[in-house]
Amino acid sequence: MKRRQFLVWVASGVAVSACAPSTTASPVSSVSPVVSALPEAAAPPAVEAVSVDPPGGALSNVIDRQRVIDRFTGVAPSQWGTHLPGVATHVDGGALALTFDGCGGGSGSGVDHALLDLLAREQIPATFFLNRRWIDTHPALTTQLSESPLFTIENHGTTHAPLSVNGRSAYGIAGTASVAAAVDEVLGNHYRIEELTGRTPQWFRAGTAHYDDVAVQVVAELGLGVAGFAVNGDAGATFHANQVRNALVQAQPGSIVLMHLNHPGSGVAEGVAAAVPALRASGTHFTTL
Numbered sequence: 001m002k003r004r005q006f007l008v009w010v011a012s013g014v015a016v017s018a019c020a021p022s023t024t025a026s027p028v029s030s031v032s033p034v035v036s037a038l039p040e041a042a043a044p045p046a047v048e049a050v051s052v053d054p055p056g057g058a059l060s061n062v063i064d065r066q067r068v069i070d071r072f073t074g075v076a077p078s079q080w081g082t083h084l085p086g087v088a089t090h091v092d093g094g095a096l097a098l099t100f101d102g103c104g105g106g107s108g109s110g111v112d113h114a115l116l117d118l119l120a121r122e123q124i125p126a127t128f129f130l131n132r133r134w135i136d137t138h139p140a141l142t143t144q145l146s147e148s149p150l151f152t153i154e155n156h157g158t159t160h161a162p163l164s165v166n167g168r169s170a171y172g173i174a175g176t177a178s179v180a181a182a183v184d185e186v187l188g189n190h191y192r193i194e195e196l197t198g199r200t201p202q203w204f205r206a207g208t209a210h211y212d213d214v215a216v217q218v219v220a221e222l223g224l225g226v227a228g229f230a231v232n233g234d235a236g237a238t239f240h241a242n243q244v245r246n247a248l249v250q251a252q253p254g255s256i257v258l259m260h261l262n263h264p265g266s267g268v269a270e271g272v273a274a275a276v277p278a279l280r281a282s283g284t285h286f287t288t289l
């Protein structure tokens, strides 16, 4: 599978949150000016019962949920963070992979139409990591986006929980508490995307982009790539446009760039618009994962 070639471990220690409550102190790396704070997750996500049943029919490549749970239950994690072995940070070929999270929940369910219009107008391929809460707020738009050849819809989790097998939290957001809960955090949205778009997701990115090392293996065992990032392009949609622009024009070839599509009025759309001419002038192309 193509994505298997992309897995690159960058042990940079640059921990920046894709999704964190603004009320929580955030780790700021000494080597990064990026400050993480996310307005959309003011409270831990409510634990809700969601269906993890496959939609059925010929489409679904039904995953053996119990086999994966049995394989990893009892395995103790030893690592935690955004950049672990098995978490992809780059793609091959040198193009930039712009990824935009739609986190959902409370103020996280917005739609940055200026950004979507820009990507379409400039014909910029992009990967959208959509949480099930965002999808359930915008099911028609999700289907519409999936019909564009420019865009790929991937899985940003069911409840937007950090992916843990023992409840470890990130930025005050409780992680999944067991292997079964981690599996269901993935599958609860995996099948929802499949149902709405007619395409089986290939990638997963957890809420807050945090994992333990066992959870990373769980996702791989489910047959999915784990999407990290090399560049935090918007610091949880808190960057001003010029900061977004600078992050993009300074990105190394092949970087997966993490931004957000759920905060209209943030600096994301304007920053991407400002970066594109400079990137194109330097020969940069864009790709999906």
Ligand SMILES: [Zn+2]
Binding pocket: 018, 019, 101, 102, 103, 156, 160, 206, 207, 208
């Ligand atoms: Zn998110």
